[in-house]
Structure formats: C-alpha cells, structure tokens
Amino acid sequence: MRQLIIGIGGVTNGGKSTLAMSLHARIPNSCVIAQDTFFKDNSLVPVDSRGFTQYDVIDSLKMDEMMCEVRAWQKDPAAFQDSCRLRSQCPKMSEAAADMYTLIIEGFLIYNYRPLNELIDMKYFLHIPYEICKERRCLRTYNPPDPCGYFDGHVWPMYLKNRNEIEDTVSDLVYLDGTQSREKIFANVYKRIKMEMDKMPGKTYLCVLVLHLNCKKQSKMHVHV
Numbered sequence: 181m182r183q184l185i186i187g188i189g190g191v192t193n194g195g196k197s198t199l200a201m202s203l204h205a206r207i208p209n210s211c212v213i214a215q216d217t218f219f220k221d222n223s224l225v226p227v228d229s230r231g232f233t234q235y236d237v238i239d240s241l242k243m244d245e246m247m248c249e250v251r252a253w254q255k256d257p258a259a260f261q262d263s264c265r266l267r268s269q270c271p272k273m274s275e276a277a278a279d280m281y282t283l284i285i286e287g288f289l290i291y292n293y294r295p296l297n298e299l300i301d302m303k304y305f306l307h308i309p310y311e312i313c314k315e316r317r318c319l320r321t322y323n324p325p326d327p328c329g330y331f332d333g334h335v336w337p338m339y340l341k342n343r344n345e346i347e348d349t350v351s352d353l354v355y356l357d358g359t360q361s362r363e364k365i366f367a368n369v370y371k372r373i374k375m376e377m378d379k380m381p382g383k384t385y386l387c388v389l390v391l392h393l394n395c396k397k398q399s400k401m402h403v404h405v
C-alpha cells in the first residue's frame with residue numbers, strides 16, 4: 181500500500197478549500213481533512229483588549245484532535261475513507277492505482293504545527309495580495325462574523341506573522357499564486373501530484389531469473405511496478 185499526504189496551506193481566502201475539493205474529486209482513494217473543522221469552542225479562545233477573538237493563532241485550534249484524525253488515516257486509510265464524510269466521487273481506479281491512498285490536508289496554519297508539518301509529503305501554499313484577500317474575506321460570513329476592523333487589526337497581521345514563522349522553518353514549500361484561475365491552479369498542482377505518484381514504487385515482486393549462461397550463474401532481482 182502506498183500513502184501520500186498533500187498539504188494545501190496559505191492565506192485566508194487564498195482558495196485552499198476550493199483546490200482541496202477539486203483534487204479530492206479527481207484523485208481516487210482520497211480524503212480531505214480540513215483544519216477549519218478543528219477550531220476550539222468560542223468560549224475557549226482568548227479575546228484581546230479591542231474585543232478581537234484570537235482565532236488566527238495555532239492555539240485556537242484543537243491540533244491534538246486533528247493529529248488523531250491524520251494518524252487514523254495513516255493507520256488504516258481504507259477504513260478511514262469508509263467513515264469519511266467527504267467521500268470521493270472519484271473516477272474509476274486503474275489496478276495500478278488501487279493500492280494508492282492520498283490524504284489532502286488543508287488549512288491556514290497546517291505548516292505552523294511541527295508534528296503535522298513533518299508528516300506532509302508535498303506542501304503547497306496559496307497566497308494572494310492584501311487587497312484581494314480583504315475583498316474576498318468581506319464577501320464571506322464566518323461564524324461568528326468578523327467584527328469591524330478585524331481583518332486589518334487581527335487577520336492580516338497574524339497572517340504575516342504566521343507566514344514569517346514558516347518561511348524560517350519550512351524549506352520545501354511550493355508557493356501558488358491564488359489570483360490565477362481555479363482551473364490553472366488545479367492543473368498545475370494535479371500535474372505535480374501525478375508525477376510524484378508515478379515516481380512512488382508500487383508493490384514489490386520478487387522475480388527469480390534463472391539465467392542459463394555459459395557459466396550457469398543464477399541471479400535474483402527485485403522489480404518495482
């Protein structure tokens with residue numbers, strides 16, 4: 181069985197969920213774990229002197245629970261997939277792909293939590309400029325909704341801080357321009373994932389080749405398919 185963990189991180193409204201769901205729809209045997217589903221209860225998240233609830237920090241998330249889900253997938257991806265809410269309506273699998281399982285982890289702080297970061301094989305980071313981010317955020321309604329001044333007073337400064345932190349600690353990030361069309365971003369990432377999957381060794385078969393050469397030597401070799 182082969183396992184691949186793909187990370188889709190980046191700024192709020194960068195298009196992480198959109199990309200994750202498109203990949204999920206195209207990749208057989210894939211599951212999505214979304215960091216946004218692990219926010220602590222509002223009453224447990226600190227509020228600063230301006231009345232801004234501090235959501236955009238790693239402590240606002242139940243990372244232990246998120247790690248449990250990731251480990252459950254690693255342990256038994258087939259069983260995890262059966263219990264997964266986001267079951268893939270994916271294309272038919274070729275036999276070669278049948279033993280390949282892919283986990284897509286998406287979220288705005290997935291690389292800021294080292295135990296999670298360490299498990300991710302392919303790391304993508306969607307970024308968009310300040311103006312576009314603010315514009316997209318204004319069109320969304322979170323629960324609870326952003327109070328006045330929240331984007332400039334909390335969300336964007338925390339994004340800059342969190343991004344700075346990973347730039348110093350995470351070396352293998354692939355940055356994606358979230359202002360490109362959904363289709364272009366998807367095609368770029370999907371192509372890279374396919375290439376990675378093709379490089380991953382499949383089942384190992386033991387072939388015993390008996391070579392009747394002049395000297396009647398015998399040799400063994402392993403073939404990866």
Ligand SMILES: Nc1ncnc2c1ncn2[C@@H]1O[C@H](COP(=O)(O)OP(=O)(O)OP(=O)(O)O)[C@@H](O)[C@H]1O
Nearest residue numbers: 191192193194195196197198288316358360361362
């Ligand atoms: N490539 C794109 N071009 C234009 N708009 C996009 C693109 N990708 C996503 N969007 C739109 O931007 C908004 C945010 O997208 P999405 O929910 O995927 O972002 P996100 O990074 O998961 O955000 P958050 O972390 O805040 O939940 C949505 O309205 C979505 O339709």
Ligand SMILES: NC(=O)c1ccc[n+]([C@@H]2O[C@H](CO)[C@@H](O)[C@H]2O)c1
Nearest residue numbers: 192216219235236288322323324335
């Ligand atoms: N509980 C939530 O899902 C929640 C509540 C308030 C704010 N947010 C925002 O979600 C974004 C990440 O996707 C962050 O920028 C949070 O501010 C989420």
